[in-house]
Amino acid sequence: MIERHPELIVRPLDISDVVTALRFAREADLPVAVRGGGHGVAGHCIGDGSLVVDLRLMREVVVDPESRTATCGGGALWEDLDTPGQRHGLATPGGTFGDTGVAGLTLGGGIGHLTPSYGLTLDNLLGATVVTADGNVLTASENENAELFWALRGGGGNFGIVVEFKFQLHPVGLLLGGHLDYRLEDASIVLPVWRDLMADAPDSLASFAQIYRDGVTGEGLVNASIAWVGDLDDGRDAIRELTDGLSPVTNGVRPMYYSELQDLYGRMPFGLRNYWSGRFLGELPDELLALTSEQFVESGTSGGVLFEPLHGAPTRVASAATAFAGREARWNATFLGVWTEQEDDERQIETARAYSRSLEPWKIGGGYLNYATEASADGLETEFGAQRFERLRIVKRQYDPSNVFRFNHNIAPD
Numbered sequence: 001m002i003e004r005h006p007e008l009i010v011r012p013l014d015i016s017d018v019v020t021a022l023r024f025a026r027e028a029d030l031p032v033a034v035r036g037g038g039h040g041v042a043g044h045c046i047g048d049g050s051l052v053v054d055l056r057l058m059r060e061v062v063v064d065p066e067s068r069t070a071t072c073g074g075g076a077l078w079e080d081l082d083t084p085g086q087r088h089g090l091a092t093p094g095g096t097f098g099d100t101g102v103a104g105l106t107l108g109g110g111i112g113h114l115t116p117s118y119g120l121t122l123d124n125l126l127g128a129t130v131v132t133a134d135g136n137v138l139t140a141s142e143n144e145n146a147e148l149f150w151a152l153r154g155g156g157g158n159f160g161i162v163v164e165f166k167f168q169l170h171p172v173g174l175l176l177g178g179h180l181d182y183r184l185e186d187a188s189i190v191l192p193v194w195r196d197l198m199a200d201a202p203d204s205l206a207s208f209a210q211i212y213r214d215g216v217t218g219e220g221l222v223n224a225s226i227a228w229v230g231d232l233d234d235g236r237d238a239i240r241e242l243t244d245g246l247s248p249v250t251n252g253v254r255p256m257y258y259s260e261l262q263d264l265y266g267r268m269p270f271g272l273r274n275y276w277s278g279r280f281l282g283e284l285p286d287e288l289l290a291l292t293s294e295q296f297v298e299s300g301t302s303g304g305v306l307f308e309p310l311h312g313a314p315t316r317v318a319s320a321a322t323a324f325a326g327r328e329a330r331w332n333a334t335f336l337g338v339w340t341e342q343e344d345d346e347r348q349i350e351t352a353r354a355y356s357r358s359l360e361p362w363k364i365g366g367g368y369l370n371y372a373t374e375a376s377a378d379g380l381e382t383e384f385g386a387q388r389f390e391r392l393r394i395v396k397r398q399y400d401p402s403n404v405f406r407f408n409h410n411i412a413p414d
């Protein structure tokens with residue numbers, strides 16, 4: 001779906017190559033697109049008439065088990081970071097697909113299996129090395145360039161190229177993890193039970209529910225991921241209503257290491273057609289779950305509707321502490337349209353938009369921009385909220401007044 005034509009693609013090996021690329025872009029008056037993991041369904045990592053800085057060769061990871069920290073290059077994928085961390089029994093909350101980029105995911109939020117225990121990915125960011133539009137190299141942390149550090153944590157790739165991230169790691173060993181699958185026809189029974197469980201879930205339990213139909217086979221199911229970070233027997237008890245109270249067709253929940261859990265989804269093949277749209281929500285009432293089951297089963301669309309609870313550690317971070325816009329939300333709901341045929345584009349896109357509109361009565365603020373193919377029609381001011389958006393704009397004016405970095409959910413300087 002994404003066909004764009006850059007002027008030039010640069011594949012830097014180190015920070016000085018990134019500086020050279022940005023100085024050249026400035027001389028040649030080219031806007032700059034940045035490719036991290038290349039996973040964003042909006043296709044922002046490539047832009048017409050741009051100079052693309054493709055960071056795929058900058059993926060080095062260094063873990064320090066003493067300080068429980070890790071640094072990684074701006075092009076690292078989650079599998080690059082998870083594996084060396086696990087050698088020391090350490091991890092930081094990351095995405096659920098190993099081939100998603102650390103960069104894009106972190107700069108927009110980061111919801112994963114460890115989020116209730118240890119926060120959003122961006123809550124674990126200790127510092128970043130950034131090359132700005134004029135080719136300067138800056139460090140951003142709570143103590144240095146603090147306003148830039150605030151903006152990086154939620155404002156996306158608007159402010160510069162992050163060439164290095166430094167994360168806090170946590171001890172994560174054997175956990176109870178895996179998936180439960182239920183019949184699509186049982187969605188209206190399964191989803192309320194899952195919602196009730198997750199509404200009061202402790203920090204140790206992460207679970208995401210998805211009602212899903214495969215675009216190729218046409219087969220549908222309801223799926224709940226499970227990650228219990230704690231005593232294994234306590235975990236089995238905590239999810240009893242999902243395993244014994246309901247009738248899963250598959251119960252793949254068992255003791256496993258975090259790295260195994262991170263590999264469970266396999267790979268989402270490139271080349272699929274995608275349109276994703278959703279909202280942060282304050283509640284997940286029966287009416288909304290019934291509407292979801294009904295619309296999804298009837299629509300025949302492929303892809304899924306994903307529900308993510310936002311409880312535990314992220315809720316204990318003050319809303320103004322980072323630029324992330326979903327801090328007051330209790331849930332995140334997203335229509336993930338994924339299909340194969342161009343002729344289905346219009347129907348799939350309209351279904352995703354219509355579902356997103358149907359969430360309006362329960363929305364809190366905007367949507368999760370990391371998932372959004374497009375910002376809502378009301379624009380980024382609504383997505384971020386007026387106050388946060390103005391603060392982001394002030395940072396944008398300071399670090400990128402000419403809007404060199406415009407291939408993103410763009411916070412225009414003016």
Ligand SMILES: Cc1cc2nc3c(=O)[nH]c(=O)nc-3n(C[C@H](O)[C@H](O)[C@H](O)COP(=O)(O)OP(=O)(O)OC[C@H]3O[C@@H](n4cnc5c(N)ncnc54)[C@H](O)[C@@H]3O)c2cc1C
Nearest residue numbers: 036037038039040044074096101103104105110111157162
């Ligand atoms: C299959 C799949 C699974 C996903 N799972 C999760 C999940 O579990 N949790 C979650 O929170 N999100 C998830 N996401 C969403 C993910 O957070 C976003 O797609 C994110 O943008 C991916 O980052 P990337 O670096 O791979 O993407 P890219 O497309 O390379 O980049 C996305 C944006 O970030 C900018 N950018 C990239 N690298 C840098 C950099 N080094 N410096 C500055 N700007 C940069 C790009 O210019 C672009 O605007 C998933 C997406 C997919 C497709």
